[in-house]
Amino acid sequence: MVDFGFSINKDRQIDFDNADRRIIEYVAKEESTIAICLICGACTATCSAGNFTDFNIRKITNMIRVGEIENLKEEIKKCMLCGKCQLVCPRGVNTRNIILKINEAIKIFHE
Amino acid sequence: MKLEGKKAIWKDYQKEIADDKYFYVRSCVRQNFFPGSETAFLKILRDELKKDVYEHPCHTTCTGIGYHGDVVPFDTAMTVVARQFALMTESGYENLVPSCITSFGLYTEILETWHHFPETENKIREYLKKATGREFKIPKNLAHASDVIFKFRKEIAAKAKHKLINKNTGESLKVVEHIGCHYSKMFPSKGVGGAEYPYVLTGMIEEWGGEIIDYPERRHCCGFGFRQYLVQANRGYSIACSKKKFDSMEPYKPDMIITNCPGCPMFLDRWQYTIKEMEGKTYGQNGEGIPVFTYEEVAGLVLGYDPWDLGLQMHQTDCEPVLDKMGVGYDKSKKRELIINNE
Numbered sequence: 392m393v394d395f396g397f398s399i400n401k402d403r404q405i406d407f408d409n410a411d412r413r414i415i416e417y418v419a420k421e422e423s424t425i426a427i428c429l430i431c432g433a434c435t436a437t438c439s440a441g442n443f444t445d446f447n448i449r450k451i452t453n454m455i456r457v458g459e460i461e462n463l464k465e466e467i468k469k470c471m472l473c474g475k476c477q478l479v480c481p482r483g484v485n486t487r488n489i490i491l492k493i494n495e496a497i498k499i500f501h502e
Numbered sequence: 503m504k505l506e507g508k509k510a511i512w513k514d515y516q517k518e519i520a521d522d523k524y525f526y527v528r529s530c531v532r533q534n535f536f537p538g539s540e541t542a543f544l545k546i547l548r549d550e551l552k553k554d555v556y557e558h559p560c561h562t563t564c565t566g567i568g569y570h571g572d573v574v575p576f577d578t579a580m581t582v583v584a585r586q587f588a589l590m591t592e593s594g595y596e597n598l599v600p601s602c603i604t605s606f607g608l609y610t611e612i613l614e615t616w617h618h619f620p621e622t623e624n625k626i627r628e629y630l631k632k633a634t635g636r637e638f639k640i641p642k643n644l645a646h647a648s649d650v651i652f653k654f655r656k657e658i659a660a661k662a663k664h665k666l667i668n669k670n671t672g673e674s675l676k677v678v679e680h681i682g683c684h685y686s687k688m689f690p691s692k693g694v695g696g697a698e699y700p701y702v703l704t705g706m707i708e709e710w711g712g713e714i715i716d717y718p719e720r721r722h723c724c725g726f727g728f729r730q731y732l733v734q735a736n737r738g739y740s741i742a743c744s745k746k747k748f749d750s751m752e753p754y755k756p757d758m759i760i761t762n763c764p765g766c767p768m769f770l771d772r773w774q775y776t777i778k779e780m781e782g783k784t785y786g787q788n789g790e791g792i793p794v795f796t797y798e799e800v801a802g803l804v805l806g807y808d809p810w811d812l813g814l815q816m817h818q819t820d821c822e823p824v825l826d827k828m829g830v831g832y833d834k835s836k837k838r839e840l841i842i843n844n845e
Binding site for chain 2: 392393395396397398399400401402404
């Protein structure tokens with residue numbers, strides 16, 4: 392293959408026809424409070440793991456909604472399951488359980 | 503919706519195109535990319551349609567590429583364009599016909615600016631007077647060269663020697679039309695069909711027997727976009743735009759692509775070769791690329807001109823599959839000779 396000094400940029404468009412929605416569908420079934428999440432980010436603001444790493448629970452819940460699941464397993468490993476996010480959530484979303492259910496879904500669908 | 507209602511609305515999407523006495527201004531890049539196109543335009547208008555077309559030897563670049571590349575200030579661009587208007591006025595013409603879509607967009611932008619801010623027009627008149635001693639009149643009519651061919655598409659169809667029809671199957675050729683972004687995306691009322699339903703190329707293709715493909719990324723940019731191409735490291739973004747269009751049109755099996763902009767045929771043509779070299783992927787049938795044409799080249803083919811006189815030997819993606827389907831005769835060895843002589 393010829394090297395022209397540049398590569399073809401990857402398309403960042405999210406194609407909902409081809410999105411892998413198995414994880415979000417599994418989590419929504421097992422932990423229905425995800426449906427009332429505002430995506431306000433209070434969970435991320437208070438997250439201890441997020442203070443020391445680039446872990447971002449708000450981003451993760453957003454990404455699984457659109458089927459962006461690359462590196463998801465490594466991302467959720469950063470969570471310490473302390474549950475502070477659940478305490479500050481204005482809607483009472485069981486965020487801690489969402490992480491556990493994502494982990495389960497990865498084992499079912501991607502391992 | 504009732505048909506009368508549709509017709510009434512469609513009237514709002516039309517533009518006035520002068521029918522004779524054109525002051526033609528060439529593009530600075532097209533003569534390198536597709537050198538036969540502008541010659542074909544002049545030949546069609548002068549010889550076939552018997553129109554009065556004048557081009558001035560002192561015409562220069564409009565500075566559009568520099569303006570959109572952020573290296574030419576707007577005041578400078580306006581003064582250079584004012585000089586083009588002065589050349590037109592001195593030559594006794596009132597209908598300006600730019601060959602380039604970016605020039606068309608820039609002229610439109612400047613005329614709109616002057617319409618809303620007359621003090622800016624006065625300032626530019628002063629600049630031009632001080633710099634060159636010239637004065638100018640605002641063009642009575644501004645139409646892109648593709649508008650002019652669109653206006654006379656029926657006359658061209660009446661003289662057609664070949665149609666956009668597969669002579670072996672009798673079916674219409676499947677055509678992708680690609681409109682330059684600066685044609686009507688900036689000022690929708692200045693293009694035939696506006697930004698939503700640009701009809702300038704579709705009208706020609708339908709009149710000449712082709713079938714339009716309506717694919718999802720039909721209105722996506724070709725990827726030229728000036729800045730993302732001018733810097734080599736950014737070209738991955740440019741080629742990604744073209745690839746997105748090719749991926750989108752591929753399932754519809756297009757026979758050809760027709761464009762009305764200097765940059766679009768360049769990039770849709772050359773990037774097909776680049777994608778093939780980088781990823782080994784081709785988008786046409788039988789492992790070939792999809793031939794890309796300018797509207798003048800297609801008009802020339804329809805009128806029976808020799809493909810090599812139209813400059814088709816300069817295309818990176820071979821045009822022969824379309825010529826074979828249309829039944830256009832050509833001399834294979836002559837193409838090779840022309841390419842070697844150019845080298």
